[in-house]
Amino acid sequence: MNRRFIMGVILVIIACCLLLTSLTLYATSIAGVTLPGMSSVEPTPTPVPETPTPIPTPKPELTAQGPLPVLQAKVAYLVDMQNGHVLYDIHGEQAAPMASTTKIMTALIAIQTGNLDQEITVKRDAYLHVIELGSSNAGLVPGEQFTLRELLYGLMLPSGGDAAIAISDALAGSPENFVVRMNLFASRLHLFQTHYTNVDGLTSEDTHYSSAADLTRLTRYALTNPIFRQIVDTPTYTLPTTKQHGPHTWTNTNTLLSTYKGMLGVKTGHTDLAGYCLVFEAQRNGHSLIGVVLNSPDQAIRDQDVSKLLNWGFGLPMK
Template sequence: MTQRIALRDIFFLFAAACLALLPLTGQAQSTVPRAPSVEARSYILMDARSGHIIVQHNADQTMPPASLTKMMTAYIAEREIQSGNISLQDQAPVSVKAWRMGGSRTFLKEGTQVAIDDLLRGIIIQSGNDASVAMAEYIAGSEDAFADLMNQQARALNMNDTHFMNATGWPAENHHSTAHDMARLARAIINDYPEHYDIYAEKEFTYNGITQTNRNLLLWRDSTVDGLKTGHTDEAGYCLVASAKRDEMRLISVVMGTASEQARAQETQKLLTYGFRFFESYKAYSANDVLANPDVWLGAANTVRLGPQKDVQLTVPRDSADRLQADMTINPQLRAPIEKGQQYGTVTIRLDDQVISETPLVALESVEEGGFFSRLWDHIMLFFKGLF
């Protein structure tokens, strides 16, 4: 059974409904110009809500991520805080290994103890290698063991082209990631632990009497930018994962392998400007919206409510939402028992003739088998309808 609806209208569809088509005529076609030229070896622009990729180039090419690695270090720390395994007030010891780390530093002192809250800010704002190692050792006992946690988490986030050897991004063989995977990680940081996300927008942090500023220049240049992380090594070039929110739309940009600190900010700004100017986020349906109410045979109830289990978020060219249409395909002859959360159909969303989303329609309630006589009657009806 297939039904079509315009997404501007939310329908309660019943079992006897036939194909319903709302034609859209006279709509002006949106014009989306070519994406800007970006001077980076690899880059991607993603809608944080839908996960839709607006622009990409070499986004799945493996490259050294440099200090972008610390996004995963911070993510695991945030996960451990959320789960109650550690707290922001815990005091982590500073080992000789952490103290001796070169490169960007929070200037921890060997033999002292540092609050997890300070380590988290040292990692995110100052890009402290010493803070990253101290955090890794506190959570997992050693940096090597922590790297195993990082790789497990990468697989859980479908970062399939990423492998970590350390918590800092210090150059190491087989330590690599991609722009696409870094965008996936940024999306997880934003969506999974929003209570910690404000740290990524902080412009400076003082520890041990030393104030250091966030290296993300866009925090000063664009008030809508509120994260996330910079990185640089000779091999990786200058890298930046940035996120910005304007109105109801949040974008994630990743550039890897740019020529300078200024270049990574400039090329990121190009991507963000393009995305916000020519695209918009659109919620087609909310979780648990009732989109269909088909018949159920042999059940204690005669119908079942079907809808999406999660919000259906889309990324579309601006002013094109009126041209969205949806086809709903529902499994024929639904028979009890019906299990809540089980898929019994699909809603396919198109912009003009292009499929842009396919979402399972699941049962929003369970329907148990009916009594003996009601099931007997349904069997008789199915027999005469030739559906038995």
């Protein structure tokens, strides 16, 4: 009896072992595990087709070719706004006096570092600057108060030297302190042919200068700021009488805004030393050109030079 019982137990144990072994083999086959002594066949991987990297389609670009326009300005420079390619260059890298195009830097620093809603009181030095030097002006009166935003229109449209002084007094304590910021920012923008000695460009000194190439680089950067772009593209700006100031109407000195199709600004300038100057941007058929003319003999010829240069640029083939 005991022997039969023992044999039965042994058979049960053997059966359990066989069952456990079968289950283990089944589980390992599902999991892909190979036990020692077992052979396995690696599955053949399904090749994944490589996706070719798409080759970008080059955008057509303006290509300078043919005879260049003949201008009377001593310095001229034209650039494709989209890619920075230089299309026309007459002495563009040479330092030259740039008159009130200086105010591009003055406005840009004021926009980037000031509070546009800040109230600024016009001081007497702004008024005396106009009286003593005969600078172009916005007609500001000592004691009047304007926001910085309003003074920027007085700076850029009528080319107000008094607005430049008022802004620099408020933001830096004095025009001299503001000039330090201008030269520092010029260095940061790698404008290596540029140096400022004043905030409005009215000077007979040869230590205040820039180049057409530097002015173009500066203005391309400035135009990325929507406030700057809006101001320089404004033909006329009117302020009614308030408790803070009298009435003012400022008209943009860039007459091409109303006479040249697609003109978008930017800034005029004139001194005896610099001649008649203009930094400009224009757009046609969705394409923008930016450029500079310096030292034209008079305003009419300056505008003719700019129009001729732009007409030539917009007429170039796209390749």
